[in-house]
Amino acid sequence: METIHLKTVDPFSQDLLRAAEQKGFDLNWERYENLQPQDGFLRLGLSCPYGCMQGPCRIDPFGRGPKRGLCGLDRDGMVGAFFLRLILQGVLEVFKEKEPSFKQNIQSLSEKAIEKTGGSQVSVSDIHRSATMLVRPAQSPADMVRQSIRLGILACHLMYRENESTQYIPCKAGYGLLSGKQPIIGVAGAPDRESINALYETLCQKETEPARLLSLGEWIELKNQFLPCVCTTGEAELLLSSGKISLLLSGPKTDPGLFEICRRLNIPVVDAGSSFEIDNILRSARDYHSTHSQIEAEPDPSMIGEGQVALSANLLQQAFKSGKDARVAIVGGFDTPQLSLGWIPAELTKALRGMDHLVAAWGDAALWVIKEGLSAPEQPSPVMILDPYRGPLHAVSALAAIGRIDTLSGICFTGLSGCHELAVALGLAAMGNRVCIATPLPLWGSETIRNLLSDNLKDCGGLLMHYDHPAEAEEILDWFAQT
Ligand code: SF4
Structure with missing residues (x-):
C-alpha cells in the first residue's frame, strides 16, 4: 500500500483502497499488476x-x-x-x-x-x-x-454529430454525492436513457427521496442535466467494493469487473438495457441497504464539483471567441490503471492554465477536472467541459469555424477506452492537429512503421506523439510547451 498514490490521486479513493485490501478484494489495479509483464x-x-x-x-x-x-x-x-x-x-x-x-x-x-x-x-x-x-x-x-x-x-x-442545444448542461461529480442515509443506486454502461430518466424523475418527485440515483462514471444525459457522477469509470469497482451502492443498474458495455464485485458482495444487479420495473428496483435497493453494513469512512458532503457541458458547436464557438487570443489545450480520455487515476488530468490542466491556456476536457478526464473544482464557474478561467465522447471533434470543428485552429496547442488523450478513440486520435492528427496519447501504442516493434506514420502525418500538417511507456504529466506538459 506504500504505492497507493500510484493507483489514484484521490484521497478518499485511497481510503477505499485500503479498506478493500483489508477485506481481501482484488480490484482492477491488482489484476493489472498480476498481468505484468503483459505480452x-x-x-x-x-x-x-x-x-x-x-x-x-x-x-x-x-x-x-x-x-x-x-x-x-x-x-x-x-x-x-x-x-x-x-x-x-x-x-x-x-x-x-x-x-x-x-x-x-x-x-x-x-x-x-x-x-x-x-x-x-x-x-x-x-x-x-x-x-x-x-x-x-x-x-x-x-x-x-x-x-x-x-x-x-x-x-x-x-x-461527429452536430448538436443544436443553446444551453449549457449542468453536471456534478464527486464522492460527496454519497452522503446521506438513503440507498444508492449506481448506473453503469450505456443504459436505456428513457428508463433512467423516468426513474430519476420518480425519485425526485417523492417527498422523501427513497433512494439516490448516481452514475458510476458514465455520462448519462437526462432532460436538463447529466446524471450526477459519484466517481469516474476507473473508480467504479472500488466504490462497489465499499458496500455503499445498494443496487447496480447495468446497461450494455458495463465493465465485467463490476459484475464480479457485485456477485461477491451480493449487490443486486438489474439490466438497464431496456425498460425496467421501478418499484422492484426500489425494493431490492432498500432490502440490500437495510441488511448490509455501510461504508466506514463517510465522505465530506462538500466533495462535489460542478461543471457546465457545452454540447453544441455554437456554444463552443462563443466560448472560444471570448477566450480572446489565449491558446487552447484539449485534454481528455478515460481512466486506465497504467497511470495513477486523475494524475494527468489534474496536473496537466492546472499547469496549462498557468501557461495561459484555455483548457477544455472530456470523458473521465473531465470528471477529474470537475472533482478538483477546476471547472467551477467562480474559477478565473474555468475548464470548459466538452461532449463526453465527441469532445475533441467538436472543439476542433468550432475552432476551425471561427478561424482560430492555429491557437490549438494540442489534444491529449490521457487514456483510450477502445480502438475507436485510437482511430479518432489518428484522424485528428491527419487533420493537421498535434495529438498526444499518454499510453503506449503497439508500434515499437518497427522503427520503419513509426517513421512512415510520422512522415505521412507531417505531410498532412499533423503529429501523433506517443511513448514506449505510460507518459509522465511533465512529459506531456513539455510536449504542449513545444508549440
Ligand atoms: S500471415 Fe504469415 S506471419 Fe501471419 S500468421 Fe500467417 S504465416 Fe504467420
Whole structure:
C-alpha cells in the first residue's frame, strides 16, 4: 500500500483502497499488476494480426528468435498490419451500417490528408478495402499506414454529430454525492436513457427521496442535466467494493469487473438495457441497504464539483471567441490503471492554465477536472467541459469555424477506452492537429512503421506523439510547451 498514490490521486479513493485490501478484494489495479509483464509481442505489435490459420506467428523483438513469420512476413509488415487491424476495429465500433454524412467543417479539415492518402473521398468502401488487406500479407508497410490514416479520418466522420442545444448542461461529480442515509443506486454502461430518466424523475418527485440515483462514471444525459457522477469509470469497482451502492443498474458495455464485485458482495444487479420495473428496483435497493453494513469512512458532503457541458458547436464557438487570443489545450480520455487515476488530468490542466491556456476536457478526464473544482464557474478561467465522447471533434470543428485552429496547442488523450478513440486520435492528427496519447501504442516493434506514420502525418500538417511507456504529466506538459 506504500504505492497507493500510484493507483489514484484521490484521497478518499485511497481510503477505499485500503479498506478493500483489508477485506481481501482484488480490484482492477491488482489484476493489472498480476498481468505484468503483459505480452511483449502484442505490446510491440510483433504478433501477426492477419486472418491466417497458419499462425500464430510472432517475431522476436530482440532478434534472437524468429525474424519473420512462416510466410516470410517481416516486422515492418507485421507492425503495420497490427496497427491497421486496431484502427479498423475502431471504425467498426462506431460504424452504423451506412455512409456517414460528411459535415463540411470536418470535411474541409480532412481534405489535405485525403489528397495525400489516395485522393478519393474516404467512405465505407475503405472498411472493406482494409479488411481485404488483412486477409494475407500482400501490401507494403507504406500502404498499411496510408490506409490506417484514411480509416482514422473515416472514424472522425462517423463519430461527429452536430448538436443544436443553446444551453449549457449542468453536471456534478464527486464522492460527496454519497452522503446521506438513503440507498444508492449506481448506473453503469450505456443504459436505456428513457428508463433512467423516468426513474430519476420518480425519485425526485417523492417527498422523501427513497433512494439516490448516481452514475458510476458514465455520462448519462437526462432532460436538463447529466446524471450526477459519484466517481469516474476507473473508480467504479472500488466504490462497489465499499458496500455503499445498494443496487447496480447495468446497461450494455458495463465493465465485467463490476459484475464480479457485485456477485461477491451480493449487490443486486438489474439490466438497464431496456425498460425496467421501478418499484422492484426500489425494493431490492432498500432490502440490500437495510441488511448490509455501510461504508466506514463517510465522505465530506462538500466533495462535489460542478461543471457546465457545452454540447453544441455554437456554444463552443462563443466560448472560444471570448477566450480572446489565449491558446487552447484539449485534454481528455478515460481512466486506465497504467497511470495513477486523475494524475494527468489534474496536473496537466492546472499547469496549462498557468501557461495561459484555455483548457477544455472530456470523458473521465473531465470528471477529474470537475472533482478538483477546476471547472467551477467562480474559477478565473474555468475548464470548459466538452461532449463526453465527441469532445475533441467538436472543439476542433468550432475552432476551425471561427478561424482560430492555429491557437490549438494540442489534444491529449490521457487514456483510450477502445480502438475507436485510437482511430479518432489518428484522424485528428491527419487533420493537421498535434495529438498526444499518454499510453503506449503497439508500434515499437518497427522503427520503419513509426517513421512512415510520422512522415505521412507531417505531410498532412499533423503529429501523433506517443511513448514506449505510460507518459509522465511533465512529459506531456513539455510536449504542449513545444508549440
Ligand atoms: S500471415 Fe504469415 S506471419 Fe501471419 S500468421 Fe500467417 S504465416 Fe504467420
